[in-house]
Amino acid sequence: MEGSDIRPGRLFLGSCTAITALAFSFAALSAVMYQLKSEFLLDNAQVGLIGGAGLWGMAISQISFSPLCDLVGMRNLMRFALVGHVAGVALFVFAPGFETLFIGALVLAIANGVIEAVCNPLTATLFPDRKAGMLNRMHLWFPGGIVLGGLAAWLIDLGHLDWRAKMLMVLVPAAGYGIIFLREKFPPTEAAAAGHKVSDSFKAVATSPLLWAFLGLMAITMSLELGPNRWIPAVLQAGGLPGILVLVMINGVMAITRANAHAILSRVSPPVVLMVSTGVVGLGLLGLSYATTATVTVATALVFAIGIAIVWPTMMGFVAERTPRTGALGLGLMAAAGSLAVGLVTTPLLGQIADEHLPDALSKPAVVALASQVAASPGKPATLVADAQAVVAAPGALPAKATGDFLRRTAAGEAGADLAKQAQPLLDAGENHSGLLSFRYLVPFAFFVCLVFGLVVLSDRRAGGYAAQVAKARLAGAAE
Numbered sequence: 001m002e003g004s005d006i007r008p009g010r011l012f013l014g015s016c017t018a019i020t021a022l023a024f025s026f027a028a029l030s031a032v033m034y035q036l037k038s039e040f041l042l043d044n045a046q047v048g049l050i051g052g053a054g055l056w057g058m059a060i061s062q063i064s065f066s067p068l069c070d071l072v073g074m075r076n077l078m079r080f081a082l083v084g085h086v087a088g089v090a091l092f093v094f095a096p097g098f099e100t101l102f103i104g105a106l107v108l109a110i111a112n113g114v115i116e117a118v119c120n121p122l123t124a125t126l127f128p129d130r131k132a133g134m135l136n137r138m139h140l141w142f143p144g145g146i147v148l149g150g151l152a153a154w155l156i157d158l159g160h161l162d163w164r165a166k167m168l169m170v171l172v173p174a175a176g177y178g179i180i181f182l183r184e185k186f187p188p189t190e191a192a193a194a195g196h197k198v199s200d201s202f203k204a205v206a207t208s209p210l211l212w213a214f215l216g217l218m219a220i221t222m223s224l225e226l227g228p229n230r231w232i233p234a235v236l237q238a239g240g241l242p243g244i245l246v247l248v249m250i251n252g253v254m255a256i257t258r259a260n261a262h263a264i265l266s267r268v269s270p271p272v273v274l275m276v277s278t279g280v281v282g283l284g285l286l287g288l289s290y291a292t293t294a295t296v297t298v299a300t301a302l303v304f305a306i307g308i309a310i311v312w313p314t315m316m317g318f319v320a321e322r323t324p325r326t327g328a329l330g331l332g333l334m335a336a337a338g339s340l341a342v343g344l345v346t347t348p349l350l351g352q353i354a355d356e357h358l359p360d361a362l363s364k365p366a367v368v369a370l371a372s373q374v375a376a377s378p379g380k381p382a383t384l385v386a387d388a389q390a391v392v393a394a395p396g397a398l399p400a401k402a403t404g405d406f407l408r409r410t411a412a413g414e415a416g417a418d419l420a421k422q423a424q425p426l427l428d429a430g431e432n433h434s435g436l437l438s439f440r441y442l443v444p445f446a447f448f449v450c451l452v453f454g455l456v457v458l459s460d461r462r463a464g465g466y467a468a469q470v471a472k473a474r475l476a477g478a479a480e
Helices: 008-040 046-072 074-093 098-126 131-139 141-158 165-167 169-183 199-206 209-238 243-257 261-263 270-289 294-308 311-324 324-361 364-376 382-393 400-412 417-462 466-480
Strands: none
Touching: 008 046, 008 074, 008 098, 008 131, 008 141, 008 165, 008 169, 008 209, 008 243, 008 400, 046 074, 046 098, 046 141, 046 324, 074 098, 074 169, 074 243, 098 131, 098 324, 098 466, 131 141, 131 243, 131 261, 131 311, 141 165, 141 243, 165 324, 169 400, 209 243, 209 270, 209 324, 209 364, 209 417, 243 261, 243 270, 261 270, 261 311, 261 382, 270 294, 270 417, 294 311, 311 324, 324 400, 324 417, 324 466, 364 382, 364 400, 364 417, 382 400, 400 417
C-alpha cells in the first residue's frame, strides 16, 4: 500500500487501541461482578447473565457487521462502535437494577463486536503475508488492555472509589481509537480487493468443512479462556485474594507471549501450538479447581495463562490462512462462535454451577445457627425470614438456592450489622470454593480439543506439512 494515502501503521495503531478498549470493558465488567452482587443483591446466575451478555452480544454483532465492512465502510463502523462504548458505560453508571445492567453489558458487547468485525479483516488486509503473526500482535492488546484496565480497577479499589469509576475508565481507550481513526482512509478488505463479492464469502463459508469444524473448536477454546477469566476476579476476591491482580498476571503472560508469537509460529505450525496449548490449559484449570492456598492458586493460574496465551489469535490466523476465500465473514464467524458460546453457555453455566455447589464448603451447624437467629428475630424482611426458615428446616444437606440467598441478604445487612459480620465469611468461603470447583467442569473439553488438534497435526504431516496446505489453499482461492 506504499504510495497511497492509506497509512497501514496508523490504521494498525488504531486497531490496537480499539482492541484495548474492548479489553478495558472486559476487565471493568469482570472487576465489578463482586460489587454487583452486594449492591443489587444478585446471585451468581444473574451476574453470570450480565457477564454473558457482555460476550454473546459481541457474537451477534460480529455476525451482523462482518459482511458490512465494505458495504458500509470500516470507518463508519468504528464510529458506531465508539457510540456504543459511550452508551454502554452510561447505562452501567446510571443503572437502577439488573435489567439496565444487562442492557448496558449488551450494548458494550455490540460495540466490541463491531471492533472485532472491522479490525480482524483490516489487519489481515494490511499484512497479507504475516496474518497469523500480526493478528497475534494486534490481539496482544486484549490481554495487554486487561493488564492496564485491571491495574486501574485495583487502584480504584485502593482509593475506595465507587465501582462505577471502573466502567468510566473504558472511555479512555475508546476516545483514543476514535481520535486515531477520525480522518484515516481505510482500504477495501482483502476479499473485496481481489474482486470477491460478499456473496462469494457466504458461498465459501457454506462450502468449507474446515471452517465449520473450527467454528465448533473456537466455541470450546474461547470458553476455556474467557469463561474462567470472567469469573476469576470475583471468585478469588471471595477467597481473600486480590482477584483482579491475578487476572492482571494472567493477561500479562498472555501479552508477553503474543508479542513473541511471530517467533513461535515461525518455528512451530499453528496446529502444533494449539495442541500443546490446550493440553496445558486443561492442566492449569484442573489445578486451579483444587487450589486451597494463595501459592497454589497463583501457580496454577500461571499454568492456565501459559496455555491460553496465543490460542485465540492462532485459531484466527489458521482460518485466515487455510480458508482465505471466506474473508472477513469467516473471521467474523470465528470470533462470533466463541463469543456466543462463552456468553450464552459458559459464563452463565459456571455461575449456576457455583450456586449449586456453594454449600459444599460450609459448616451446616454454623449456617443453621445463624439462620435460627434471623428466623427468631422480629422485624426482619419476609423474604429473608423465608430463606432462613428453609435453611433451618432442611433435613439433609443445605439447600443451595435458599442458603445462597440467605447469606447474601444477611451479609448485605438486612438482618443487622452484627449478623452481617457473621454471614460474610461464610458467604465468601462458599463463593470461593464453588467458583473454583466450577472450573473443573471445563477440563474434559480442554483435553478433547487437544486431541482434535493432534489429529490435525497428523493430517497435515501426511499431506506434506502445514506450509504446503496453506499454499494449496491460496492456489484454490486464486483459481476460483
